[in-house]
Amino acid sequence: MSALPLPEQFRIFAQGAARDGATTYDVICRGMADDPDMLALIAEAPLRQRRPNLLLAAVHFLLLAGARHPLAAYYDTVQSIAGGPPGAPGGDLVAEFKDFCLTHRAELLALIAVRSTQTNEIGRCTALLPALNVIAAGDPEGQPLSLLDLGTSAGLNLLFDSYGYTYRQRTDGAVLPAGRPDAKVHLECTVRGLLGDLPPLSLPPIARRMGIDATPIDPTSDDGAHWLLACLWPDNLDRFTRLHEALAVARTTSTPPEVYRGDIVDELPAVVERIAPSSPLVVFHSWVAAYLSPERQRELVDTVRELARGRTLHYLYAESPVETPGLPTPPSPSPRPTSHLATALVHLPADGSPPVRLADMHHHGNWLQWWATAPDPTVRPGEPEPAPRPR
Numbered sequence: 001m002s003a004l005p006l007p008e009q010f011r012i013f014a015q016g017a018a019r020d021g022a023t024t025y026d027v028i029c030r031g032m033a034d035d036p037d038m039l040a041l042i043a044e045a046p047l048r049q050r051r052p053n054l055l056l057a058a059v060h061f062l063l064l065a066g067a068r069h070p071l072a073a074y075y076d077t078v079q080s081i082a083g084g085p086p087g088a089p090g091g092d093l094v095a096e097f098k099d100f101c102l103t104h105r106a107e108l109l110a111l112i113a114v115r116s117t118q119t120n121e122i123g124r125c126t127a128l129l130p131a132l133n134v135i136a137a138g139d140p141e142g143q144p145l146s147l148l149d150l151g152t153s154a155g156l157n158l159l160f161d162s163y164g165y166t167y168r169q170r171t172d173g174a175v176l177p178a179g180r181p182d183a184k185v186h187l188e189c190t191v192r193g194l195l196g197d198l199p200p201l202s203l204p205p206i207a208r209r210m211g212i213d214a215t216p217i218d219p220t221s222d223d224g225a226h227w228l229l230a231c232l233w234p235d236n237l238d239r240f241t242r243l244h245e246a247l248a249v250a251r252t253t254s255t256p257p258e259v260y261r262g263d264i265v266d267e268l269p270a271v272v273e274r275i276a277p278s279s280p281l282v283v284f285h286s287w288v289a290a291y292l293s294p295e296r297q298r299e300l301v302d303t304v305r306e307l308a309r310g311r312t313l314h315y316l317y318a319e320s321p322v323e324t325p326g327l328p329t330p331p332s333p334s335p336r337p338t339s340h341l342a343t344a345l346v347h348l349p350a351d352g353s354p355p356v357r358l359a360d361m362h363h364h365g366n367w368l369q370w371w372a373t374a375p376d377p378t379v380r381p382g383e384p385e386p387a388p389r390p391r
């Protein structure tokens with residue numbers, strides 16, 4: 001819950017949207033900030049749910065679910081699903097938004113009362129893929145990995161091996177394709193540094209896919225899919241289209257993840273117990289620990305370390321170091337100043353050796369700077385160092 005008065009919340013939200021080039025929400029939120037009818041509508045919601053992003057997501061949700069209203073013409077995302085032309089129709093967006101809200105007042109309040117905004121960013125799989133390759137390469141027996149995604153949302157990142165990837169070297173545009181060449185979902189990632197710095201990018205065999213989330217989303221239901229899509233912003237068609245395609249993959253996959261509802265710290269031991277101890281396990285999370293207090297972050301790490309005593313367990317996370325002081329993130333080799341969105345990809349190996357900062361990455365996986373050299377699986381301990389890989 002924000003302590004700020006609602007008009008202030010709308011104005012701050014508008015500024016953020018303007019900074020991100022999200023014109024639709026910028027205009028709407030500036031219009032809502034001083035509108036007494038709209039402020040009165042939101043004031044009917046439970047106190048902790050009175051937030052601009054929840055109202056915006058609820059409106060977007062009803063439009064995606066098929067509500068007919070002139071407002072739909074202003075949402076590129078809704079137009080893309082309905083097959084209409086993108087681009088603003090040139091009327092009064094704020095007036096249409098307000099009319100929609102007052103017309104659908106009861107449905108909106110019902111949604112706002114119980115929902116929370118939620119995302120599942122499959123772009124982060126551009127970091128997960130090389131990290132899992134590092135882990136798989138370290139297992140001389142090449143056993144299939146079991147995956148456990150903490151804060152899995154709709155479990156879409158557990159389907160990383162259903163997607164296609166293009167890694168593009170920033171300096172000269174050289175590309176490295178990976179993943180499934182026939183994939184319906186394609187992820188692009190700019191590589192800072194050299195493509196040759198990345199580990200091999202094959203698809204490691206996966207034994208089990210599991211997740212835990214406080215409010216898991218069922219990607220196979222219309223309600224779940226529409227809510228997840230509705231929490232994206234209507235101007236960002238690329239991100240929306242990618243998620244839409246990933247949801248289609250989740251609907252038809254032959255390997256749906258097993259997802260458990262609960263708190264990631266409290267439920268972790270019981271869920272790990274369901275996984276055969278002989279199966280090498282990767283416990284990972286991305287942009288989840290920031291929701292925990294630093295103390296709870298430390299409890300999470302302690303719980304993982306305790307579980308790692310009894311089995312082969314790798315711990316991997318992609319989190320903002322600024323937001324997660326309770327995680328054992330090594331400092332970045334980069335001299336750049338870090339923002340709260342800057343994200344570190346960290347691996348705590350199963351053998352108990354110290355954490356490795358594998359990479360720095362964009363919070364949605366748009367770019368990756370790989371730091372750690374991958375172990376070469378063809379070299380056995382005691383053999384001489386391999387010659388540097390071609391770059």
Ligand SMILES: C[S@@+](CC[C@H](N)C(=O)[O-])C[C@H]1O[C@@H](n2cnc3c(N)ncnc32)[C@H](O)[C@@H]1O
Pocket residue numbers: 118119120121122124150151152153154157212213214215216262263264265285286287288291292
């Ligand atoms: C920003 S989303 C990230 C989802 C996904 N990991 C990704 O990278 O796209 C955060 C997710 O963590 C979940 N979450 C936050 N705190 C949690 C907790 N203490 N226990 C379980 N799930 C939690 C939320 O429900 C939400 O699905």
